Amino acid sequence: MSSSTEIFKLWGMSIGPIEIAFGLYLVFMLAIGIWAYMRTNDSSDYMLGGRGLGGAVTALSAGASDMSGWILMGLPGAIYFSGLSESWLALFLIIGAYINWKFIAGRLRSYTEIADNALTLPDYFAGRFHDGGKWLRIAAVIVMIVFYGYYIGSGLVAGSKLFESSFGYDYNTALLVSTIVIISYTFLGGFLAVSWTDFFQGLIIAISLVVAPIVLLVEYNGLTNIVEGVRATGETMGKENLASFTAGLFDENGAFLWITFLSLMAWGLGYFGQPHILARFMAIKSVNTVPQARRIGMTWMAICVLGAVFIGFAGIAYFGGDFAASEYKLLTTEEVNALNTQHGAEKVFLLLTQALFNPWLAGFLLAAIMAAVMSTIDSQLLAVSSSVTEDVYKPYLRPKASEKELVWVNRFTVLLVAGIGIGVAMSGSKNVLNLVGQAWAGFGAAFGPVIILSLLWKNMTRQGALAGVITGGVTVLVWDYLGSNTDIELFGLYELLPGFILAMLAIYLVSKVTTVSEQTANQFDWYSSEFKKYKS
Template sequence: MTFTNPLWVTFVLYILAMVLIGFIAYRATKNFDDYILGGRSLGSYVTALSAGASDMSGWLLLGLPGAIFVSGLSESWIAIGLIIGAWLNWQFVAGRLRVHTEHNHNALTLPDYFTHRFEDKSRLLRIFSALVILVFFTIYCASGVVAGARLFETTFGLPYDTALWVGAAATILYVFVGGFLAVSWTDTVQATLMIFALLITPLFVVLALGDFGAAMDTIAMQDPANFDMFRGLSFIAIISLLGWGLGYFGQPHILVRFMAASSVKAIPNARRIGMTWMILCLGGAVAVGFFGIAYFADHPDVAGPVTANGERVFMELVKILFNPWVAGVILSGVLAAVMSTLSAQLLVSSSALTQDFYKSFLRKHASQTELVWVGRAMVLMIALIAIGIAYNPESKVLGLVSYAWAGFGAAFGPVVLISVLWKRMTRNGALAGMLVGAITVVVWKNFIGLGLYEIIPGFILGSLAIVVFSLLDKEPNAAIQERFDVAEKEYQDAHI
């Protein structure tokens, strides 16, 4: 494939645009608060779309359409669970977390928030939560690097080793230079590109098949069970798929978007924008896979790549149905999905190292400029570790992404949710909830299983541990309770 090929040209222009946004954000980054939280300046639109884009990785355009293409609508339960979980997160956590982090020493990271919310002088909450973030996000980042490499490898025929560096370099550059504002602004562009790709592609597939009725008839002729939402699924399997939604309460790269909103008043509008975007994107992804069944049944001569790997269904349909220049723009949506999630995870990991280890334990009085440059160095270090892991794409570590989602969801989810809803929660309750949630995920995954996704028992037992240990503990001091009341009043006043 030559460098004058439309796909190459559009991908290169897209990457250059993202890097340019990074340099514009660099000019707006004055201190460390700006670098890791954007100075709490995000409006509703950017808050919503950056939260959505950082959440939805390449899975949205590759994994989900591929699963629907192979197994039909029974694979859509996970999308339903994610929609429910995301809505609950926006509804109960987003606005409250925005005000609580501000009232608790203007906390910039989740470990920062936990430490100040419970006045944890032992700093155990900070250390444990920062370690959880670093371990799980390094795995996440490695999976993002692999996804980017696979995209360049399959689209342009690059050797895997070369594709690895090409895919990672642009993301690393704009995060390194522009920090949180670069990540949020590029996420907004990427989210727009993703929704465009996922709405236009199924429409063109249906038009290529004749009409909606013809497409549905062809799918039914292939296998009527494609329409069966319950095909091959037990009750436990459905609950496990829906359980993915619980993970939202504990994902640091999503929660930090709520913390960065310009004010709590921006959250309701952001929720409406974010949920509309999410429902349309997930619906489009399901439609791509579903109507792809009909298209490749009618065109078996071009079905080879998707028969070999169902996850190629989106990319193959785009390359077949669109002009190469338009296809280049749409396929940039896959790159957007990969880059948006990877960039968010790199930045949260850098924040944990810089704010929660370097500043808290090594250099308490470090200048803002020093912290920004340490943050940049941490982005580079974590990215290089992730690339090192990704050099072996078959590494078992990369199979742990669902494990990492469950780990965050169970370790942080109950703590975040209950900490913004219950004044009586204590430091020991928070620590017990984190430990029980995390340990349950590990034990359940490795020794119990029963076909149930480990986030569900982890979340339930973590929540119970918080309540039990908080009630066994003495009540939080007057200052903690007063801060909680002030934050809750500000939240309620904003929602009258």
């Protein structure tokens, strides 16, 4: 299948409307990186943009960095492959995101400023608990390095699938091209570049997830015909329950699948521990800006999630039956058959885009997928590089390092971490949703309970926080291993839930047998009084 009408050739490669539209988008992203580079003067600018983000930029950059390739590849692919029952995951994510905005965002913005103007999560932990021994900070940095390897790898897999499917590159070449593009503006402009590119990428993602469903509704003359098409396809494929919201929650005997339901519900818990999302809360202009950002962010998320679910669902009807291989749809039988695998299903939006739209608009919509990928990887690269610089290099290796030196250490750490992500992406695990799930669970279990209790519980101790980080992270790794290597049903439960629960217990029990320092208790009282002023 040719993805576009050829206009001219460059170094033996066909260049058409899709490639041109896509290229213009990438040039725009790099221009923002150069603009931000000119405005980055010190490590605070590079890591948090000087704590000056407005509500709209905070909301859309947080949303775009959260959703990643999952919103345009992972979620539509899951709906296409398994049916509407997979939308429960999206519902619980929306609930988790709202609670995170409502109860965590403002408190974290307030406390990070009081805790020695913390610029990273490990820095916040150290300032919140006065971690003189530094073990809490070190444990947090290790968790970030380990789980960001999975996360960045998932984004690079998504970006590589995009280049592979749209432009005909082999997987490894696509991986190299997408990596170079993504790290370029992150390397140059830091947090300011990441936030503003994520803002525009968030707009592009939302537009694409509104335009594509509208076109599909017009194509089918309404939702009723799409539902009928899905049911007909399900009967042909032996999957009669594709249009059911609850079918995936019951086995063939009608018994409720508690492990499946709890696993889907557990995804919402992950929001409380994602460093690249929490960094937006830390960087917002003031606590008073949070309500506006929350309204914008949740509206954006609802639109995007509903659009992604609709695309996956409509794709079942669109690519089902003999009509799928017709010239009108621009797909061969082999390409349609590839969609009927779990990995191949993640390309449903890519193929719909190329089948439905003229090449110029298709280029824009393909850019939306790259935007989703880029907006997460850039935030993750920045989060982990900032932690390595602020929490390892500066305190232990070069305490007297200049601001210029710290900025450049950040930049070169971006390159190093990107290399780790490439290794994960080339490891053979090419399923976006699985890689995202491992990283999401790791951060949610290791950091989520610590974040929640540190903001709400005065009697939490430094030792309790350290126990929570270690317990949550280790539980996720061990549970995932046991789930992959044993047949015990319990270990089929998503590892985030047991990791989160055990981390909470570890924090509580260890805090009960240790003592809060007077300095830490006084600081919590100060934070509580300051936050109440904002609420009033």
